[in-house]
Amino acid sequence: MPYVTHSEAERSEMLDAVGVSDPDDLFDIPDSLRFDDDYGIEAHSERGTRAAVEGILEESADLTEFLGGGHYDHYVPSVVDHLSLRGEFLTSYTQYQPEITQGFLQALFEFQSLVVELTGLGVANCSMYDRSTALGEAVLLADRVRATDGDRVLVPENLPARVRSVLDNYTDGPDITVDTYPTSEGTVDVDGLAAAVDDDVSLVYAATPNAWGVVEPDLDAVSDVADDHGALFCVGSDAVALSVLEPPAAYGADVVVGDAGVLGLPTTYGMGLGLFACREEFLRQVPGRLVGAGEDDAGNRAYTLTLQTREQHIRRERATSNICTNQAWLALRAAIHAAWLGPDGLTDLAEECVTGIAETCARIDELDGFDAPVHDGHHFREALIDTDAPAADVVDHCRHAGLAVRAVDDGGEDRLAVCVTDTNRARVDELIDALAGYGGAA
Template sequence: MLDAIGADDIEDLFDIPDAVRFDGAFGIEGASEQAVTQRLQRTLGRNSDSTEFLGRGHYSHYIPSVVDHLSLRSEFITSYTQYQPEVSQGFLQVLFEFQSLVTELTGMDVANCSMYDAATALGEAATLADRVREASGSVILVPDYLRAERRAVLDNYTDGSDLSVREFPTEDGMVHPETLRQSLDEDVLLVYLENPTPEGIIEEHLIEVGSIVDEVESLLCIGSDLVALSLLQNPGTVGADIVVGNAGILGLPAAYGMGIGIFACRDDFLRQIPGRLVGASRDSAGDRTYTLTLQTREQHIRRERATSNICSNQAWVALRTAIHAMYLGPDGLTALADRCTRLPAQVASELDQIEGVSAPATQAYHFREFKAEVEKDASEVVSELASEGFVVHELNEQTIQICVTETNEHRIDDFVEAVREVME
């Protein structure tokens, strides 16, 4: 091979400056694969093993082995968009099924095949509302519980345009219809809220909220996630025009990144939806086929006329999410969501019996997570729990937030006992 490419030595293939090139002996003895694996396992065994009860937008759900097995097939391993439908039918069908899953759970007419994450999906919802606006409003109205990172992305999307972001107050951690009504005026273009909220509270007034927003002819955008949507009120039935959120809770570990957002909307906005759409059609032989359709993205038309300038997509992540959801099926997905309501209620009830703990801090129905007020300094509680092998989130000086799913269910009794000891 060296002769074929005209090289005299393997070193000719590398151009590493002498100043930074290591030219000594590595001092590492050769070892078999088994010996290397055992050494790595011993090293990993020195790490502390903690059980996390964190949440706050990133949730741990058990990932069936079938997700890795199928998604790691060589046919699916690509970071590129499926521009050639004639050689991408399998992947395009998976993305079509992902879109179908999202539309069914959100109650919307159409969904794209992924966004980067929930934050960018919210930003794109604001720009879509700007493009389809029927009124003169330019204000994006958001609740005061909106996470800082999502607010930062939304501010970035609206900066430099005539859009502005304004907060409205919530009561007891949720949106109350009359409070929202007082915050609405002719300047409001889009109202955004989340169900469940960042504190795990299930919104109880969505139907009234939908009616109030419709009265002033503003658009309503609801943020959620695929597991919650399988059990909670369908956004489409309460008057939502756009639904955004997080899908990566299915098929992805909570490991520092790699998320996926969902974006769905009414059919009226079909030609303004950001991201990519996979459509079903027929080929010359009459067989069902799949292809990218309505490609109003920046690669295909002039930048200033594109609906979105997000270039890449999360296709492979959408594949993993679709596999996980289809493996669970409708009944399995609903059963998972049901556990996400029962387990927090169980843990909150047990913690509330501990002197110095009030849980949940807000009297409402919760999904996955809840707040607990503690009489001790919250930072001390968090630190002492960490030393016992449990990780929770500190909200403020007297409040912690706790997330419970099926992945930490087996440690509930130990966790409650640890809190009891810390509070003594």
């Protein structure tokens, strides 16, 4: 029993102290409910466990990925692992005792400061599960703070189905209706949005870069439409893009959600770090944890979880969210990554997300049988590509060249989506070769 620390002698002494001869005697469970069977799980040594699990993991194909769609890979510097894996961080609990957890509290306060700077908004919490649940919480916040006639929210028609599905669960309880508004040439159709919105709308959502990788060109106009109808304007983005994009607060965003896991978290089968910021007036309606600065008895600045009366462990069914454990350690990692990059490094990384996909599209566009990008406008990390051949066939062809790209269904069109970041940019040549080879074969 690897992590149970008693010697036989100690165990006996403890059993004596509690007055039983066998720990099983301490279980006050009716016989009818006793589990007498086996789970059928075999124990392994540490080495054996590693071999077994790593053996399973190695069964996945070894591919260079050009995949995005909400989960992105950037190089995470070694310091992020080395520092975040320190036991005092990794094995700590939520900071209910701030006097002995100043270190983590300060790191979370710094994460909040980072998000505030990136979004331009007054308040950021210290994490949500992922961008989809952050959007769900934003909609619930809008429902609480906006006394509209109805309960509709508007999302773009190209909102990824996975995000929409999460949102549908979040809006199910309070009976909020999620409607879509049209896009045009891959970006918000402002007129279409204006036609769709009404005073019963509590929130209008738009993402930049959006689902097709396009940087939305006129969110001012979107913001105005929302504002005209008393709806909150919620912007979706990510921590790298926000380092160069206009801060959403500057064009009137009330809430920003999205992904901060683009920092600190490489590709890990879709793990996320939800980002959530909003205007200060909604402070007491914010979901999730907040760290604030205060003072200790020595008069020194000290940090603490604050405004906990919003939270479930105090407010129960009237809490602003049911969130308890969320993504604190990933927020720490994102903060370390951002600190390592500094403002120059972060904006350089963002610039690479602009130039990498642009150059890749230009090269693909030169190939017979491909048009890239499908949409006008500036792209960030990813873009859609038109192919004369069935997209699935191209995907399969690339797969045999050791490359993963994906087909997307864009309103019935059969298209490819390609994502280029710092980690796969050096492999773009292979992608071009594979696509060119396909063209030749077709």
